[in-house]
Amino acid sequence: MDFVQIFQSILSFAIAAFILLIICSISISWWILPNLAHKRLRKNGISGPEPRFPLGNLNDMVTMMKKRVNNDDKTLTSSSSPTSTALVSHNIHPVAFPYFAQWQKSYGKVFNYWLGTEPFVYIADPEFLKKMSRGVMGKSWGKPNVFKNDRKAMFGKGLVMVEGDDWVRHRHIISPAFSSTNVKAMSSLMKESATKMLDQWAETIRSSEKPEIEVEKEIIDNAGEIIAKTSFGISYENGQKVLEKLREVQMTLFKSNRYVGVPFSKYLMSPKKSIEAKNLGDEIDSLLLTIIESRKKKQLENNFVDDQPKDLLGMLLAQDNNKGTLSSRDLVDECKTFFFAGHETTALSLTWSLLLLAVHPEWQDKLREEIKEVVGDQEIDPSMLGRLRKMGWVMNEAMRLYSPAPNVQRQARSDIRVDDIVIPTGTNIWVDVVSMHHDKELWGDDVNEFKPERFQDDITGGCKHKMGFLPFGFGGRMCIGRNLTIMEYKIVLTLILTRFSFSLSPNYCHSPAIMLSLRPTQGLPLVLRPLYVEK
Numbered sequence: 302m303d304f305v306q307i308f309q310s311i312l313s314f315a316i317a318a319f320i321l322l323i324i325c326s327i328s329i330s331w332w333i334l335p336n337l338a339h340k341r342l343r344k345n346g347i348s349g350p351e352p353r354f355p356l357g358n359l360n361d362m363v364t365m366m367k368k369r370v371n372n373d374d375k376t377l378t379s380s381s382s383p384t385s386t387a388l389v390s391h392n393i394h395p396v397a398f399p400y401f402a403q404w405q406k407s408y409g410k411v412f413n414y415w416l417g418t419e420p421f422v423y424i425a426d427p428e429f430l431k432k433m434s435r436g437v438m439g440k441s442w443g444k445p446n447v448f449k450n451d452r453k454a455m456f457g458k459g460l461v462m463v464e465g466d467d468w469v470r471h472r473h474i475i476s477p478a479f480s481s482t483n484v485k486a487m488s489s490l491m492k493e494s495a496t497k498m499l500d501q502w503a504e505t506i507r508s509s510e511k512p513e514i515e516v517e518k519e520i521i522d523n524a525g526e527i528i529a530k531t532s533f534g535i536s537y538e539n540g541q542k543v544l545e546k547l548r549e550v551q552m553t554l555f556k557s558n559r560y561v562g563v564p565f566s567k568y569l570m571s572p573k574k575s576i577e578a579k580n581l582g583d584e585i586d587s588l589l590l591t592i593i594e595s596r597k598k599k600q601l602e603n604n605f606v607d608d609q610p611k612d613l614l615g616m617l618l619a620q621d622n623n624k625g626t627l628s629s630r631d632l633v634d635e636c637k638t639f640f641f642a643g644h645e646t647t648a649l650s651l652t653w654s655l656l657l658l659a660v661h662p663e664w665q666d667k668l669r670e671e672i673k674e675v676v677g678d679q680e681i682d683p684s685m686l687g688r689l690r691k692m693g694w695v696m697n698e699a700m701r702l703y704s705p706a707p708n709v710q711r712q713a714r715s716d717i718r719v720d721d722i723v724i725p726t727g728t729n730i731w732v733d734v735v736s737m738h739h740d741k742e743l744w745g746d747d748v749n750e751f752k753p754e755r756f757q758d759d760i761t762g763g764c765k766h767k768m769g770f771l772p773f774g775f776g777g778r779m780c781i782g783r784n785l786t787i788m789e790y791k792i793v794l795t796l797i798l799t800r801f802s803f804s805l806s807p808n809y810c811h812s813p814a815i816m817l818s819l820r821p822t823q824g825l826p827l828v829l830r831p832l833y834v835e836k
């Protein structure tokens with residue numbers, strides 16, 4: 302055997318060993334380790350549907366979803382007029398999550414299921430959630446790596462995704478920017494954008510024969526504009542471009558067919574869309590970086606005199622930070638996070654409220670009366686919002702029935718003990734908020750009825766368990782933007798209710814489904830009538 306042959310044999314052996322090593326590590330990390338975790342959960346008493354490699358339970362989920370859609374097609378869409386309350390059923394859990402509703406029947410409110418090669422513990426029991434959260438500090442909860450990767454273009458390492466000591470630092474620095482004084486300073490931006498939208502509605506109604514408007518899209522666009530203005534400003538150089546690109550990235554992710562949890566699925570199922578989203582994400586990062594760097598430069602030139610615009614970015618830059626500072630890269634991710642965590646959720650709380658008010662005109666009247674008492678002929682301002690109490694009940698009830706954030710996810714970064722059960726490190730956790738918000742055992746027999754008055758004397762709406770109502774999450778990681786949202790909700794809804802009365806269009810099809818968040822899949826067409834003659 303000459304030297305070349307020996308070298309070739311060694312090389313072939315090395316390549317074969319390398320391939321074997323890759324196969325072994327893939328099997329260990331994708332199958333053996335998760336499988337061991339699954340077995341451990343089972344031994345601990347958390348059972349669930351049998352997973353199959355590499356899709357886990359995804360196939361069952363898709364099948365049950367298809368079956369549900371077919372059934373709906375025969376029932377919901379055959380109605381000639383869905384405008385009556387009877388035809389708009391709020392019992393949405395089996396519609397939005399048919400698989401969870403089905404599995405609950407077999408395995409109870411806590412069980413184990415798999416997204417691809419990722420094991421999840423499903424929780425719809427607030428007592429279990431309470432016990433589980435008790436010993437876990439906000440900083441000890443992780444966010445599932447699988448979602449971090451999937452939504453990288455949207456959140457990067459922003460507050461929603463960051464963990465551990467980094468999360469503590471980010472939350473500490475960002476919280477003051479959301480103080481009520483700062484948030485109040487943003488109210489005029491909200492009024493300005495909402496008034497522009499309503500002027501257009503009035504114009505559309507005036508100039509067309511059919512006074513019908515598809516309000517879901519309008520409200521989402523409006524909320525996008527508001528959040529971009531309040532986060533990083535869009536009247537400055539590149540601001541508008543960032544807003545357009547952020548919308549594009551959302552649409553791209555939204556349209557791509559993603560089997561989250563299945564190895565390489567992003568690139569196998571929708572390679573083009575995944576690459577498009579990544580490229581858009583890079584473009585947004587570089588545009589935001591230019592905005593941030595130019596604001597920092599100006600700040601330096603002005604010797605740190607507080608001349609920053611009064612948006613969230615301005616407040617983070619102007620802060621006297623004995624708490625520490627965020628790097629430009631961190632700020633890029635936070636601006637994206639505010640946009641994605643803040644605009645669709647707020648828009649959906651408004652959209653679902655409009656649906657509920659359209660089928661309950663008596664509540665439109667009650668809210669108009671309240672607005673008349675509190676706001677009168679003046680312009681609405683933040684000091685009045687606390688007195689719009691009934692509107693607060695309606696907001697809570699809408700978020701109970703149609704929670705814009707339908708679930709909360711975690712990943713255990715250490716073993717978590719709940720009574721005799723141990724949830725092993727690395728297990729993902731899926732808290733089904735929609736299920737808890739629609740649980741008869743927690744809310745009573747009228748659980749699926751629209752009754753805002755249940756929030757009259759109780760901030761958890763009479764729910765039998767404090768952790769059964771979680772529209773803004775729970776514990777230390779509760780939503781940082783809730784003051785901002787409540788203000789935007791009350792301002793926009795007040796402006797709508799003072800200008801229009803509305804009912805559901807006969808073209809409306811009630812079909813709530815999860816598309817990242819809980820949305821009316823066929824939009825929300827409303828028939829609007831101006832309450833006074835617009836000049």
Ligand code: HEM
Binds near residue numbers: 462638639644706781
């Ligand atoms: C109706 C409107 C909103 C709803 C329903 C909502 C819901 C939630 C929920 C459920 C969480 C907890 C997520 C978790 O624990 O994993 C959360 C966290 C968060 N929200 Fe909101 N949100 C809304 C509006 C906003 C707005 C307007 C902003 C910002 C401008 C915002 C920014 C955030 C951020 C940054 C977090 C992460 C907090 C942390 O982990 O420390 N949200 N939100």
